[in-house]
Amino acid sequence: MAICAVYTATNPIFQTTKPNFGFHQKHEVIFYTRKERSRRWEKRKLSCSAEAKTVVIGLAADSGCGKSTFMRRLTSVFGGAAEPPKGGNPDSNTLISDTTTVICLDDYHSLDRTGRKEKGVTALDPRANNFDLMYEQVKAIKDGIAVDKPIYNHVTGLLDPPELIQPPKILVIEGLHPMYDSRVRDLLDFSIYLDISNEVKFAWKIQRDMAERGHSLESIKASIEARKPDFDAYIDPQKQYADAVIEVLPTELIPDDNEGKVLRVKLVMKEGVKYFSPVYLFDEGSTISWIPCGRKLTCSYPGIKFAYGPDSYYSHEVSVLEMDGQFDRLDELIYVESHLSNISTKFYGEVTQQMLKHADFPGSNNGTGLFQTIIGLKIRDLYEQLVAEKAAAPVEAAKV
Ligand SMILES: Nc1ncnc2c1ncn2[C@@H]1O[C@H](COP(=O)(O)OP(=O)(O)OP(=O)(O)O)[C@@H](O)[C@H]1O
Ligand SMILES: O=C(CO)[C@H](O)[C@H](O)COP(=O)(O)O
Numbered sequence: 194m195a196i197c198a199v200y201t202a203t204n205p206i207f208q209t210t211k212p213n214f215g216f217h218q219k220h221e222v223i224f225y226t227r228k229e230r231s232r233r234w235e236k237r238k239l240s241c242s243a244e245a246k247t248v249v250i251g252l253a254a255d256s257g258c259g260k261s262t263f264m265r266r267l268t269s270v271f272g273g274a275a276e277p278p279k280g281g282n283p284d285s286n287t288l289i290s291d292t293t294t295v296i297c298l299d300d301y302h303s304l305d306r307t308g309r310k311e312k313g314v315t316a317l318d319p320r321a322n323n324f325d326l327m328y329e330q331v332k333a334i335k336d337g338i339a340v341d342k343p344i345y346n347h348v349t350g351l352l353d354p355p356e357l358i359q360p361p362k363i364l365v366i367e368g369l370h371p372m373y374d375s376r377v378r379d380l381l382d383f384s385i386y387l388d389i390s391n392e393v394k395f396a397w398k399i400q401r402d403m404a405e406r407g408h409s410l411e412s413i414k415a416s417i418e419a420r421k422p423d424f425d426a427y428i429d430p431q432k433q434y435a436d437a438v439i440e441v442l443p444t445e446l447i448p449d450d451n452e453g454k455v456l457r458v459k460l461v462m463k464e465g466v467k468y469f470s471p472v473y474l475f476d477e478g479s480t481i482s483w484i485p486c487g488r489k490l491t492c493s494y495p496g497i498k499f500a501y502g503p504d505s506y507y508s509h510e511v512s513v514l515e516m517d518g519q520f521d522r523l524d525e526l527i528y529v530e531s532h533l534s535n536i537s538t539k540f541y542g543e544v545t546q547q548m549l550k551h552a553d554f555p556g557s558n559n560g561t562g563l564f565q566t567i568i569g570l571k572i573r574d575l576y577e578q579l580v581a582e583k584a585a586a587p588v589e590a591a592k593v
Pocket of ligand 2: 299317346347348350
């Protein structure tokens with residue numbers, strides 16, 4: 194993809210001939226008169242938009258709800274490893290692979306940790322975030338224009354100097370607010386919301402923050418409680434705008450389960466989204482309940498149950514695929530995969546192959562991993578259809 198220009202918050206118009214990819218390295222800059230600069234900028238913008246447009250995907254979820262894990266599954270579907278920008282800030286939140294660039298919307302916090310404390314606001318509060326800059330920069334990237342994006346440093350709690358983000362083929366914006374601001378929302382080609390129920394969120398937080406980060410049970414409880422009002426006010430309502438929602442609930446297979454290990458996961462898929470045809474089980478549009486355990490799928494207690502059918506979600510027509518329980522043997526997943534349709538695989542068994550490849554990722558033995566993988570394949574399909582449409586457009590125009 195061609196490099197068009199660099200857009201910075203402070204200096205929106207300048208031309209760069211040889212951009213460097215490193216952190217805060219110098220660009221070779223040519224200065225023009227204001228009139229010439231503006232003429233060149235308009236021309237460049239036009240040619241950028243004609244060359245290629247970045248496909249933009251939004252992924253919303255609260256902190257610690259599996260966004261990074263989802264991103265790793267998604268980038269793996271496109272091939273190649275996702276890594277932080279080479280030679281850049283070691284605390285960068287960005288991940289770059291051949292096709293995708295994932296930016297974390299925490300980078301648009303307008304208040305640093307101290308600033309939030311002084312003002313008594315959480316990071317979930319819109320007042321702690323710069324939506325104008327988020328919109329301008331996501332739009333610029335979508336139009337093929339590189340940006341100097343700020344970095345929120347989670348280690349120091351400070352806003353670090355910006356990093357250069359080149360327009361990729363696919364830009365994923367992940368974080369607390371990808372669908373909060375209507376201007377940013379309108380830029381999304383596809384959106385996902387990870388809806389983790391309070392019980393499960395708590396279990397995951399304990400697992401990570403207590404076991405891996407040494408936090409106390411009380412402090413984890415207090416942090417969840419402190420975030421809850423803002424989560425309910427600003428984060429949760431975004432799910433009504435999502436094209437796909439992955440809802441994670443406690444199992445219904447174990448009465449009064451409070452361990453949170455076995456999960457019931459729902460994939461809610463909006464009908465009528467361009468280039469996205471919902472996945473179905475056995476028969477499209479029917480209501481199905483399926484217990485696959487038996488000769489072809491090993492299931493220990495409490496077993497596995499699938500469900501599929503039409504439903505309504507925030508007044509939208511949706512299809513819902515549900516899995517309760519967990520797989521004992523991942524290689525047997527092929528049996529389940531072969532009964533699912535519209536999964537956008539390129540070959541028989543691709544879902545199973547992806548799941549086996551990342552068997553060590555959290556959720557690989559249940560519906561979270563399965564549905565994240567399927568959504569990754571659906572995004573690849575959507576991207577390929579969008580690219581094909583763009584490629585066909587000049588041919589169609591020439592015919593006219
Ligand atoms: N599908 C899953 N099944 C079980 N545990 C999970 C799952 N997904 C995530 N977790 C747990 O939640 C933790 C956080 O996951 P991850 O880092 O993917 O979330 P995140 O939303 O990116 O977090 P943050 O925003 O805080 O960086 C993991 O370390 C793991 O303990
Ligand atoms: O909700 C969050 C998104 O990840 C973080 O809490 C927010 O970004 C603030 O980060 P930190 O706690 O590191 O200051």
